[in-house]
Amino acid sequence: MSQIGTKRSILCLSLITIFASSLWAQTNPKSGALALDKGDFKVGYSPADLAQGPKKPMPADERAILKEIADALNGLIALPKDVYLNFDTCNEANAFYSPDTTEITICYELVDQFDREFKTITKDQAKVDSMVEDTIIQTFFHELGHCLIDVWDLPATGREEDAVDQLATVIMLDGSKEGQVSAINAAIEFDIASRGETKGTMLFWDEHSFSKTRFYDMLCLVYGSDPKKNAGIVGPRGLPSDRAVRCETEYKRAERAWMRLLAPYILP
Secondary structure (H helix, E strand, O other): OOOOOHHHHHHHHHHHHHHHHHHHHHHOOOOHHHHHOOOOEEEOOOHHHHOOOOOOOOOHHHHHHHHHHHHHHHOOEOOOOOEEEEEEOOOOOOEEEEOOOOEEEEEHHHHHHHHHHHOOOOOOHHHHHHHHHHHHHHHHHHHHHHHHHHHOOOOOOOOHHHHHHHHHHHHHOOOOHHHHHHHHHHHHHHHHHHOOOOOOOOOOOOOOOOHHHHHHHHHHHHHHHOOOOOHHHEOOOOEOHHHHOOHHHHHHHHHHHHHHHHHHHEOO
16 A cells, blocks of 8 residues: 555645645735745655665655645745655654754654554554545644744744644645544544553653643644534544533634744745
């Protein structure tokens, strides 16, 4: 299976396109962004990374999918320098943005971990693949947030990890049923991951919120994006009603904050 299936790559492009339309409508892009645009999203490994040693080439289908995503982003947002997108073997289940090499990397080990986790809730491999792909998309947009904060020195009050979780979820909530389902699937991964967290393993000093907290935060944004359409996620096994009453405001604030932060860099 390709690490991002064709169906989900189309969804990813669709989300970027719709997010771009929303940004254009709300931020009134100006030609000044063109003067700031001195770099591109590129597929592969950065020269700084390659200088550290040879890399195994990515499969052609993965490169093609990342190329489409890179092209879509290049038509949306200015960059001060090149940013590289890749899948790689990392010897750990991880995904990260490296400010030293300006790379967004999704580790194959993390994809395998998602696969194992979703198999604990369904034996249907097609459903597992779909949920894995949705979670990879959320992960990519999360790391994109770190990238934009770094290259444009954007302010982030509170935890940066929480802020980029918000960006990823806002992008995914494009108003479509598929985007909504994808955001919920990505949230479910954090719920599954939380089952392995105990008091002895929970790192209270970590920059990330606990997995269960991230699950509820993402569900809150999903619900808040359209309370009537998403009323079904409120309940004992989903979003507590005590939190739900604030979620529409939370969603609007998160969306508005990121729109304002990105406004100067949106290409006309």
